[in-house]
Structure formats: C-alpha cells, structure tokens
Amino acid sequence: MIPDTSTEASAAAGPAVSPPASAEVAARQALMGLLARATLKELEAAIERFQPLPKLKDLRPAEVGLVMVQGRAGGDGGPFNLGEATVTRAAVQLEGGATGMSYLLGRAPARARAAAVLDALWQDPALRLAVDDALRPLRRRLAAEAAAQAAETEATKVNFFTMTRGED
Amino acid sequence: MYVAVKGGEDAIRNAHDLLARRRRGDPEVPEIGLDQIAEQLALAVDRVMAEGSLYDRELAALAIKQARGDLIEAIFLARAFRTTLPRFGSSDPVDTGAMRIHRRISATFKDLPGGQVLGPTFDYTHRLLDETLATWARGEEGASALVAASGESTQAAPVPPLAAQENHAALPENGADRGADEMPVAAPMPRVTDLLGDEGLVEASPVDDGSTPPDLTRTPLSFPAERPLRLQALARGDEGFLLALGYSSQRGYARTHPFVGEIRFGTVEVSLFAEELGFAVPLGDIALTECQSVNQFKGSATQPPQFTRGYGLVFGQSERKAMSMALVDRTLRFAELGEEKSAPAQDEEFVLSHCDNVQATGFVEHLKLPHYVDFQAELELVRRMRAEQEQAAEPVSEPSQQEAAE
Numbered sequence: 001m002i003p004d005t006s007t008e009a010s011a012a013a014g015p016a017v018s019p020p021a022s023a024e025v026a027a028r029q030a031l032m033g034l035l036a037r038a039t040l041k042e043l044e045a046a047i048e049r050f051q052p053l054p055k056l057k058d059l060r061p062a063e064v065g066l067v068m069v070q071g072r073a074g075g076d077g078g079p080f081n082l083g084e085a086t087v088t089r090a091a092v093q094l095e096g097g098a099t100g101m102s103y104l105l106g107r108a109p110a111r112a113r114a115a116a117v118l119d120a121l122w123q124d125p126a127l128r129l130a131v132d133d134a135l136r137p138l139r140r141r142l143a144a145e146a147a148a149q150a151a152e153t154e155a156t157k158v159n160f161f162t163m164t165r166g167e168d
Numbered sequence: 169m170y171v172a173v174k175g176g177e178d179a180i181r182n183a184h185d186l187l188a189r190r191r192r193g194d195p196e197v198p199e200i201g202l203d204q205i206a207e208q209l210a211l212a213v214d215r216v217m218a219e220g221s222l223y224d225r226e227l228a229a230l231a232i233k234q235a236r237g238d239l240i241e242a243i244f245l246a247r248a249f250r251t252t253l254p255r256f257g258s259s260d261p262v263d264t265g266a267m268r269i270h271r272r273i274s275a276t277f278k279d280l281p282g283g284q285v286l287g288p289t290f291d292y293t294h295r296l297l298d299e300t301l302a303t304w305a306r307g308e309e310g311a312s313a314l315v316a317a318s319g320e321s322t323q324a325a326p327v328p329p330l331a332a333q334e335n336h337a338a339l340p341e342n343g344a345d346r347g348a349d350e351m352p353v354a355a356p357m358p359r360v361t362d363l364l365g366d367e368g369l370v371e372a373s374p375v376d377d378g379s380t381p382p383d384l385t386r387t388p389l390s391f392p393a394e395r396p397l398r399l400q401a402l403a404r405g406d407e408g409f410l411l412a413l414g415y416s417s418q419r420g421y422a423r424t425h426p427f428v429g430e431i432r433f434g435t436v437e438v439s440l441f442a443e444e445l446g447f448a449v450p451l452g453d454i455a456l457t458e459c460q461s462v463n464q465f466k467g468s469a470t471q472p473p474q475f476t477r478g479y480g481l482v483f484g485q486s487e488r489k490a491m492s493m494a495l496v497d498r499t500l501r502f503a504e505l506g507e508e509k510s511a512p513a514q515d516e517e518f519v520l521s522h523c524d525n526v527q528a529t530g531f532v533e534h535l536k537l538p539h540y541v542d543f544q545a546e547l548e549l550v551r552r553m554r555a556e557q558e559q560a561a562e563p564v565s566e567p568s569q570q571e572a573a574e
Contacts, residue, residue: 037453071456083217085454103451105454
C-alpha cells in the first residue's frame with residue numbers, strides 16, 4: 001500500500017464511534033469485510049482447500065435479523081436512524097480451536113456459516129497465510145469490479161463552462 | 169366504530185386465487201424473475217427499500233412481484249416483513265464522505281474538488297421513447313405495431329459499449345495502478361458544504377453530542393419532533409408527498425430559496441459494533457443518495473450572515489426523493505432559524521403525520537371494508553332528521569312540540 005497522509009489526517013479528525021482497532025483487530029476487520037462481500041461459491045471454493053475440516057460446532061446457527069443503519073445530519077453531524085438492513089450472523093467453533101464469527105448484509109445463512117468457518121480458520125496462525133491465499137480470487141474480483149466501476153464513472157466526468165450573457 | 173362481519177370465506181379465497189392468476193398474467197409470457205426485477209427495474213426496487221425502510225434488494229424485488237408492481241403495496245409488504253425479524257443492533261453512522269462515488273454533481277460550483285461525474289442519469293436525455301427497448305420476452309409474435317414498423321429484431325435491445333473500455337486513459341489512478349488484488353480505496357470526497365464551511369459561509373452540521381437518536385419504529389412519533397426524528401420520518405416518507413411539499417416551498421409556500429449544493433450517489437460500507445467481538449464488523453456495502461441543499465441566509469446581531477442547509481439521505485438511487493427530503497428538512501427548521509411559519513411544509517405535525525404512505529394507505533383504504541353497522545346508524549339518523557324537518561315545516565299549532573323537535 002502506498003502511504004497516504006491525507007487519509008490518516010481525516011481518520012484522526014473524524015469522531016470515532018467504535019473504539020480504534022489494534023493491528024490484529026484491523027486485520028480481522030478487513031478479513032470479515034472481505035468475507036461479507038463474497039458469494040457462497042467463492043467461500044466454498046476457499047473452504048475446499050482446508051478439507052478435511054476439523055470438527056466444527058455451530059455455536060450460533062446462522063440467524064437472520066436487522067441492523068438499524070444510521071446516517072448523520074448534514075453528512076457529518078449528529079446521527080439519525082436512516083432505515084434497517086437485513087443481516088445474517090453465525091458463529092462456529094473449531095474443535096480445540098478458535099471461534100469464527102460472521103455478520104453480513106442480506107438473508108444468507110449458508111454464506112454466513114461459510115464466512116464464520118473461514119474466520120475461524122484464519123485465526124489459527126498456522127493457517128492464516130493459506131486462508132489469505134485462498135481468498136485471492138475474491139480480492140481480485142472485488143478489485144476488478146471496483147476499478148471497472150470507477151472507470152465507467154470517470155468516463156462521465158463533466159466540465160461545465162459558464163457562458164457570458166448579453167452583448168459583451 | 170368498526171363492527172366485525174362474518175362470512176364470505178369462499179368468495180375471499182376465490183378472489184385471492186384469481187389475484188394469483190392475474191398476477192401471473194398470460195402463461196404464454198415467461199414469468200419474471202427476481203433477478204430481472206432487481207437488475208432491470210432497479211429504481212423501483214430502490215424506492216421500495218427506501219420507503220419500506222428495509223435495505224434488501226432481493227426482498228424488495230419479491231415484494232414488487234407479489235404486489236404486481238404496486239409499489240405502495242410492495243412497501244407495505246416490506247414493512248410487514250421487518251416486524252418478523254429480531255434486531256441485532258444499530259450500525260455505526262455511515263460515512264458518506266468515504267462514499268465510492270457513482271455520481272456526484274453540484275449546481276453551485278462547476279469546478280469542485282474531486283470533479284463532477286454524471287453517472288447513470290436521466291438528466292440531459294430527450295425523454296423520447298426508445299423503440300430499440302421494445303423487446304418481447306415471448307418473441308416476435310407478441311411484438312406490437314411500434315416494433316413491427318421499425319423492422320428491428322424483438323430479441324434484445326442493443327447495449328452501448330462502455331466509453332471506459334475504449335479509453336483506458338480514463339482509468340483512475342487508484343485501482344488500475346495498484347496491486348491487482350487490492351481493492352482500491354475510494355478517495356475521500358470533500359462535501360461542497362465543507363468548502364463553504366471552511367470560510368464560515370455556511371452553517372455547520374448539528375454537533376454529535378453522543379446521544380442515541382430517537383427511533384420511531386420503537387417509540388411512536390411525538391411532537392415537537394427533534395431533527396434526528398424528523399430525518400428518520402422523512403427518509404422513509406412517501407416520495408410523492410415530499411416532492412409536492414418541497415415543490416410547494418419552492419413556489420413560495422415557505423420561502424427557502426434552495427440551491428443544490430451537491431448530490432452524490434454511490435456505495436458506503438456499513439459496520440456494526442459486535443459486543444461479543446469488541447470491535448466494529450464491516451457488513452458490506454449499501455447504495456445511498458445524499459443531497460445537500462444550500463439555502464438562503466440569515467444573520468443576527470451576534471452572527472454574520474451565512475447560508476443555511478437542508479439534508480436528504482435515502483437508500484438506493486433516488487435523487488428526487490433525496491432532494492425533496494432536503495427541501496422539507498429545511499422548511500421544518502423554520503423555528504430554529506427564526507423564520508415565520510406560513511405554510512404547510514413548515515408544519516412538522518402535518519408533514520410527519522402524513523408522510524408515511526403505509527399509514528396513509530391503511531387509513532384511506534380501510535374505508536372500503538364493511539362499515540354496515542356504522543352506515544345503518546347514520547342512515548337512521550338522517551331519516552329521523554328528515555322526518556323532524558318535515559314536521560317542523562308543517563304549520564305549527566302547538567309551539568311546545570317544535571321545541572321538542574330541536
């Protein structure tokens with residue numbers, strides 16, 4: 001990553017709602033954010049690498065619920081309730097290992113459980129690199145989609161010129 | 169008073185079966201899929217999510233299909249569905265300054281930092297019907313005269329190539345140049361109001377005092393309503409109602425003289441603080457439209473003149489709704505800004521009590537349900553009054569009787 005001082009400055013200025021994260025937490029947040037954007041196929045393909053899986057306990061079978069999404073008055077002012085979004089969450093425990101959790105947008109029990117499994121595997125330091133590697137196709141797809149969207153949008157960039165009115 | 173009726177079970181069951189058949193329409197025409205609705209009627213889906221106050225594209229598409237395209241009925245279905253689910257919590261407030269921009273325009277500054285991008289917009293289209301879109305899922309046989317005359321194939325409408333594919337120079341710096349598997353980070357996009365705010369020319373956003381915003385899904389609306397509660401009601405309010413109110417304020421019923429400082433549409437990340445984890449979990453992205461209106465100013469003895477603001481934020485792509493919301497948010501702030509109350513768009517009790525189309529349609533449409541006992545009582549009353557009037561009209565012999573009639 002290219003160091004970007006402007007993002008650091010704006011991150012420091014904004015009021016943090018959730019407590020600031022340590023490097024370990026930040027890495028897990030990035031992972032969970034990635035898993036939340038994955039298709040079921042992508043998650044299953046990543047899990048396939050770790051077969052046979054250790055024994056799993058469904059601590060929290062996948063459950064669909066709502067999260068109230070908040071916005072801010074004026075974009076940066078006090079919060080208000082914008083509306084709800086459907087969210088699915090799940091938790092699994094690897095036998096003798098870590099607890100994997102997932103929270104993701106949508107009603108998707110199978111995706112949520114698969115994401116929780118990968119979150120659990122990732123927490124094993126011995127497997128972390130392998131999980132990151134297994135998720136490369138997903139990262140590549142998201143990067144390509146974001147780049148394509150940015151390029152499509154950039155092509156609609158407009159420059160308006162003001163015309164002089166009257167005779168002069 | 170509403171008195172229950174009994175009976176009609178067979179008729180009701182048959183009516184619902186008939187509804188299902190009409191919903192399906194001609195069986196020769198392929199059935200529409202949720203993916204087709206979500207992809208090709210995307211703005212209808214956005215409206216159902218916004219006013220249903222429930223972000224879930226698939227669910228909104230299902231509601232539209234079930235409601236035969238009646239969007240208020242679909243919004244009703246979405247609202248009913250949400251009551252069946254538990255709530256996991258409230259998200260961290262979304263940061264629209266970090267939005268991945270799909271569209272961003274300003275009517276006040278032509279050269280704003282970050283630039284203006286039109287994105288997928290109806291603006292500057294000629295509003296002429298496009299014959300090339302007149303395709304038929306059933307094939308040529310179903311084609312209308314419109315298409316037959318044009319002699320075009322009825323199979324698929326042509327899709328224009330992407331300008332970006334022809335012009336690689338248009339690729340933005342972040343994304344294309346970075347590692348191929350790193351998701352490009354959206355560059356922070358300053359808000360127009362920040363540009364003016366730096367000079368103190370525009371009022372600042374209300375301060376976040378750390379208090380939990382009121383939630384009208386938990387506590388019924390009460391008045392006076394503070395701004396966070398008003399914004400929640402407006403965000404889920406009926407687009408048509410708010411459009412009309414915003415329009416009325418532009419025409420002079422409450423003088424607000426707005427400019428569109430900025431409209432942006434794009435995706436933002438939503439995250440939820442999970443107690444059991446002790447940190448905020450990113451849940452994925454949602455699409456939002458935001459409108460910042462910049463309105464006329466007021467100064468006082470203690471404060472130099474500055475622009476005031478209205479704010480609109482809506483699920484999905486809905487500029488008309490976001491703009492209407494910003495206009496009405498601004499008119500409702502009349503008291504705080506020391507303005508005179510002169511119009512319906514300023515009356516929060518009037519606006520907020522009537523902007524919810526599920527409540528409105530419920531009360532209006534209940535009128536068609538049986539009111540037989542009610543009506544019988546009124547019929548009796550009218551008959552009695554008429555009889556009494558007739559009696560009164562006759563030549564009066566005993567004044568005491570006339571008094572009794574009143």
